Amino acid sequence: xxxxxxxxxxxxxxxxxxxxxxxxxxxxxxxxxxxxxxxxxxxxxxxxxxxxxxxxxxxxxxxxxxxxxxxxxxxxxxxxxxxxxxxxxxxxxxxxxxxxxxxxxxxxxxxxxxxxxxxxxxxxxxxxxxxxxxxxxxxxxxxxxxxxxxxxxxxxxxxxxxxxxxxxxxxxxxxxxxxxxxxxxxxxxxxxxxxxxxxxxxxxxxxxxxxxxxxxxxxxxxxxxxxxxxxxxxxxxxxxxxxxxxxxxxxxxxxxxxxxxxxxxxxxxxxxxxxxxxxxxxxxxxxxxxxxxxxxxxxxxxxxxxxxxxxxxxxxxxxxxxxxxxxxxxxxxxxxxxxxxxxxxxxxxxxxxxxxxxxxxxxxxxxxxxxxxxxxxxxxxx
Ligand SMILES: *Cc1c(COP(=O)(O)O)cnc(C)c1O
Numbered sequence: 001x002x003x004x005x006x007x008x009x010x011x012x013x014x015x016x017x018x019x020x021x022x023x024x025x026x027x028x029x030x031x032x033x034x035x036x037x038x039x040x041x042x043x044x045x046x047x048x049x050x051x052x053x054x055x056x057x058x059x060x061x062x063x064x065x066x067x068x069x070x071x072x073x074x075x076x077x078x079x080x081x082x083x084x085x086x087x088x089x090x091x092x093x094x095x096x097x098x099x100x101x102x103x104x105x106x107x108x109x110x111x112x113x114x115x116x117x118x119x120x121x122x123x124x125x126x127x128x129x130x131x132x133x134x135x136x137x138x139x140x141x142x143x144x145x146x147x148x149x150x151x152x153x154x155x156x157x158x159x160x161x162x163x164x165x166x167x168x169x170x171x172x173x174x175x176x177x178x179x180x181x182x183x184x185x186x187x188x189x190x191x192x193x194x195x196x197x198x199x200x201x202x203x204x205x206x207x208x209x210x211x212x213x214x215x216x217x218x219x220x221x222x223x224x225x226x227x228x229x230x231x232x233x234x235x236x237x238x239x240x241x242x243x244x245x246x247x248x249x250x251x252x253x254x255x256x257x258x259x260x261x262x263x264x265x266x267x268x269x270x271x272x273x274x275x276x277x278x279x280x281x282x283x284x285x286x287x288x289x290x291x292x293x294x295x296x297x298x299x300x301x302x303x304x305x306x307x308x309x310x311x312x313x314x315x316x317x318x319x320x321x322x323x324x325x326x327x328x329x330x331x332x333x334x335x336x337x338x339x340x341x342x343x344x345x346x347x348x349x350x351x352x353x354x355x356x357x358x359x360x361x362x363x364x365x366x367x368x369x370x371x372x373x374x375x376x377x378x379x380x381x382x
Contacts, residue, residue, distance in 0.1 A: 001021065001023075001024070001236065002019070002021070002274060002313075002315065002353055006019075006379070006382060007315040007316060007351060009382045010276050010315070010351050011316075011351060013276075013377060014375075015276055015277050015278045015294050015295070015351075016275060016276060016277040016278075016293075016294050016295035016299050016374050017275075017276055017374050017375045017376065017377050018052075018273050018274070018275055018276070018299075018357065018358075018361060018362045018374055018375070018376045018377065019273070019274045019275075019276050019353075019377050019378075019379070020052070020054075020055065020272050020273050020358065020376060020377070020378050020379065021272045021273075021274075021379045022058065022272065022378055022379050022380050023379060024236065024271055024272045025055065025058060025268075025269065025272035025358075026058065027238070028238050028239075028267075028268055028269075028271065028272065029058070029059065029062050029268065031238050031241050031242075032241050032264065032267075032268065033062050033063075033064075035241045035242060035244075035245040036064075036245075036262075038245075039245050039248070039249055039260075040259075040260075041245065041248070041259075041260045041261065041262055042065065042259055042260070042261045042262070043064040043065065043261075043262055043263075043264065044064065044065040044066055044067040044086070044087075044088050044223075044261060044262070044263045045059050045064050045065070045066055045067065045263070045264065045265065045268060046067045046226050046263045046264065046265030046266075047066050047067065047068050047069075047073045047076065047077055047265075048068075048069050048073065048265060048360075048363060049265030049266050049268070049269050049270075049358075049359040049360060049363070050265075050269040050273070050358055050359055050360075050361070050362060050363055051073060051076050051363055052362060052363075052376055053076065053079070053080055054376070054378060055269060055272075055358075056076060056077060056080035056081075056082070057080045057081055059080075059268065059269075060077070060080045060081035060082045061081065064082075064086075065082065065083070065086030065087060065088065065108070066082040066086065066087045066088075067087075067088050067090055067226070067263040067265075068087055068088070068089055068090070069089075069090050069091040070091065070098060071097070071098040071101040071102055074087055074089065074101070074102055074105060074107060075101075078105070084105050084106050084107055084108075085106065085107070085108050086108060087105075087107040087108055088107070088108055088109045088110075088111055088135075088223075088261075088263075089102050089107055089109070089110050089111065090111040090137070090185075090187075090263075091111075091113070092113045092114075092158055092159055094110075094117065094121075096120065096124060099120065099121055099124050100124055100128070103124060103125055103128050103130050103132060104128065108133065109132075109133040109134060109135055109182065109183070109221075110132055110133070110134045110135070110179075111134070111135050111136075111137045111185045111223070112134045112135070112136055112137060112161075113137045113159060113160055113161060114161060115161075115165065115168060115169060115172055118134065118169070118172065118173075118176060118179060119172070119176065121134065121179055122176035122177070122178050122179045125178035125179060126177070126178045130178065131178050131179070131180060132178065132179045132180070133179075133180055133182045134179050134180065134181055134182070135181070135182060135183035135184060135185040135221060135223055136161055136166075136169065136181065136183075136184050136185065137159065137160045137161060137184075137185040137186065137187070138160050138161050138163065138166070138184055138185070138186060138208065139153055139154075139155070139157055139159060139160030139161065139162055139163070140153050140160075140163075140186055140188060140201060140204040140205070140208075141153065141154060141155055141163075141204075142154070142188050142197065142200050142201055142204060143197070144188045144189030144190075144192050144197055144227065145192070145193075145194050145197055146189045146190060146191045146192055146193075146227075146229070147191070147306045147307065147308070149305065149306050150189050150190040150191060150306060151188075151189045152187055152188060152189050152190075153186065153187065153188030153189060153201075159187070160186070160187075163208070166211070170215055170217065181217065181219075182219070182220045182221055183219050183220055183221025183222060183223055183261075184205070184208060184212070184219055184221075184222060184223065185223040185225065186201060186204075186205065186223065186224055186225050187225025187226060187227065187263065188201060188225065188227060189227050190226065190227050190229075190265070190266060191227070191229040191230070191266060191308075192227040192228060192229050193229035195240075195243060195244070195247055198224075198227075198228075198244065198247055198248070198251075199247060199251050201224060202224075202247070202248065202251035202252045203251065205222060205224070205252055206251075206252065206253050209222075209253065209255065213255070219255070219258060220257065220258060220259060221258065221259050221260075221261055222252065222254065222258055222259070222260050222261070223260075223261040223262075223263065224248065224252075224260065224261070224262055224263075225262075225263050226262070226263040226264045226265050226266070226267070228240075228241075228244050228264055228266070228267040229266070229267070230266055230267055230270040230271055230356060230359075231356075232308070232309055232310060232311060232355075232356045233311060234311075235271055235274070235311055235355035235356045236271065237271065238271070239267040239270075239271075241267070248260065248262075265359060266359035266360065268359075269358040269359045270356050270357075270358050270359035271356055271358060272358045273356075273357045273358025273359070273361055273362070274353045274354060274355050274356075274357055274358075275295050275299055275300050275310075275353070275354040275357045275361060275374070276295075276351065276352070276353055276354075276377075277293040277294050277295035277299075277351070277352045277353075277354065278293065278294050278349060278350070278351055278352070279291055279292070279293050279294075279314075279346055279347065279348055279349060279350045279351075279352060280292045280293060280294050280329065280348065281348060282324075282346060282347060282348065285325065288323065288324070288325045288339075288340060289322060289323065289324050289325070290324065290325050290327055291324040291325070291326045291327070291343070291346050291352070292327055292328075292329060293326060293327070293328060293329075293337075293352050294328075294329065295328055295337075295352075295354065295374070296328025296329050296330035296335050296369075296371065297328055297330050297332060297334065297335040297368075298328075298330055298365060298366050298367065298368050298369065298371045299328075299361075299365050299371075299374045300337075300354060300357055300361050300364075300365075301364045301365075301366070302357075302360055302361070302364075303334075303336060303337050303338070304332070304334040304335060304336070305364075309338065310337065310338070310354045310355055310356055310357060311354075311355040311356065312326055312337060312338050312341060312343065312352060312353070312354050312355070313343075313352070313353045313355065314343045314344050314346050314350050314351070314352055315350075315351045315352070315353055316349075316350045316351045317343070317344040317345055317346055317347070317350050318344055319344040319345030319346075320344065320345050321342045321343070321344060321345075322342070322343065322344075322345050322346070323340050323341065323342055323343075324338075324340075324341060324343050324346060325338070325339045325340060325341075326338045326341065326343075326352070329369075330368065330369055330371070331369060337354060362374060362376060
């Protein structure tokens, strides 16, 4: 929680920095763990959402697996305590170097996105005298109703194998002696808040299951990916894990012996992080007041990249409500966190919290303008 006590402590720390509320993280993890245990579904945390070593270590402690998109992520996951045998490797453009390293490490499964990729994994596995397990990421053509940059399962997406290619995939599989198909995988987008989208995915999966079984292919794993959204208006709330799990339970027809896998990223780490910043200047614009803060798009790029909205709070003012454009110091007009939002009267030195920044925040930080990377501060240490 962010309150008067935490704010007093923030005032002594150099800004900007990410503040992680580890109690909130643990409470989120407890909720999802309970759902996973009750349903028997297996969780692979999507490391790309937040790969801070301390966060990874806490998540690993819950016994989840990891979903990684580079060998560096696989390595970070293992260092944090995830078992190699619980790691899946996703991504549309895996390099030979990363595939070799993953084979060498003995990860669980490659989520493959094309026939050429299957061919290369088979080649490299043969050269290492190994057999690799693969799941096929299939494009289910489902509109996720989220921002177009985080929509990944529609016809024009670069992700996943098209269903019209599946006949070919199956033919090729018999030639590829060093890979073995164990499942199918989907990931249709991120920050999905319409539950009906997941229901459509379930229906599509059921159809594909019929197709695979008519081709005498036994699938051990159905992996529905991640994508469950969080409530950016209410930063202290958990996502609707119970609703999500019961929807999957109700609408996916699992065959006997099949396991269901889920890859949540944002829904686990989104709410526990806030970007804490100080106001540098208040500047008069023609139509607005600018609150220029010391955090910028280099620290949190989501608003510039996806037109994302984060709740912004002035932690140190209780003045009259005015309207501000909250902007960063970076030399780009897209370095804007919010336009014309209500804040209590804000002045130089006030502490600003940009909430729900735990996912796709610190991991996307960069050094444009040669700015320092933001540091991380943990509630357990305050
Ligand atoms: C990014 C990603 C996820 C996690 O998505 P969230 O929206 O953060 O839950 C899961 N699976 C794959 C394959 C991904 O690329």
